[in-house]
Amino acid sequence: MKIRPLLHGALLTASLSSLAVPAAAADTGTVRVVSHEQDTASVAAYWTVSRMASATPERIRSSGKTPDLAGPPAGTPTSKRSGGSKVVGAVFYSNGSGSHYCTGSVIHTAGRNAVLTAGHCLYDANKHRYFSNIAFVPDYNTSHPRPYGVWPVRQMWLDGRWTGHGDPDLDFGFAAVRTVGGRHIENVVGANKFRATQGFHKWVTVIGYPQKRYYPADRPIQCSNYTFKHSTFQQGFDCKGYYDGTSGSPWIMNYNSHTQSGYVIGALGGFQAGGATDWRSYAAVFDNDAATLLTKVN
Incomplete structure (x- = not known):
């Protein structure tokens, strides 16, 4: 699964308990906040090595042609195997029909506990439900699956236009992970x-x-x-190899290979759930609404 503004204004913060009935909304200027929390007691234990290895993306991106895309432009690069980044990892979750994964990344906040990913990696806007057993595993790979541990998500923040309408221009979300061993994730991986x-x-x-x-x-x-402009609130990126599972991948400016980090201006998702082919990807533009959403993470 790699998937605009209807009401550019109302924000929804969400986490994972009491999923069927949202809590009362609290209006804060133009921001409308609703909060839920995930019980993290069993999440880390749920993600065994074998369960992580068998997890799949929820939907498969097409690698073929689409009516509006004849093929990759000349000179389109091909992705390469990465040594990984401590700040980027897999977001594992359950959706009621199996174990799945997306990509996520640690994002700086005062609380030093935040992860960024696509909105559709946290909440199914078609079925109007949150996923469960959500956890972030930095620098995941099968040969060393938990190099920095498993970090259960305790709360997440999404925009109400995503949860209410599946608005692709708001297909991003922030999650706060629990401390592990008394440490904050940002202090461990950056x-x-x-x-x-x-x-x-x-x-x-x-x-x-x-x-x-x-x-x-x-x-x-x-x-x-x-990047290129697809629309006012959508940016594009051409490179071969970005199949399903790359949803939520951070778009990083000034990437520093030493710190394995930089400045994030998007997360793969948005238009066509992030793109209908492996070589053209999309991300919602981070504007003041996204910045406001991030300030709610605690």
Whole structure:
């Protein structure tokens, strides 16, 4: 699964308990906040090595042609196997029909506990339900599956236009993970920094975990290219190899290979759930709404 504004204004913060009946909304200016929490007691134990290895993306991206895309433009780069990043990892979750994964990344906040991913990796806007057993595993790979541990998500924040309407321009979300061993995740692996309203034609590095059917190494891939404008609230990125599973991959400006981090301006998702082919990906533009959403993470 790699999937605009209807009411540019109302925000929904969400986590995972009392899923059937939302809590009362609290209006804060133009921001409307609803909060739920996930019980994290059994999440880390749920994600055994074998269960992580057998997890799949929820939907498969097509690698073929679409009516509006004849094929990759000349010079489109191909992603390469990445050594991984401590700040990027797999987001594992259950949706009621199996174990699945997306890509996520640590994002800097005062609480030092935040993870960024696609909205559709946290909440199914078609069925109007949150996923369960959500956990983030930094730098995941099958040969060393939990190098920095398993970090259960205790709360998540989404925009109400995503949860209410599946608005692709708001297909991103932030999650707070529980401390592990008394430590905050940002203190253990570092973090990317958030940047909004950066415009288009930006050189970014995108790191993600593609579907194992196409990339059996079960390790992250990495590629760099310029973004382009698809629409007012959607940016695009061309590089081959971004199959399902790469949903939520951070779009990083000024990527520093030493710190394995930089400045994030998007997360793979949005238009066509992130793209209908493996070579063209999309991400919702981070604007002031996204910046406001991030301030709610605690």
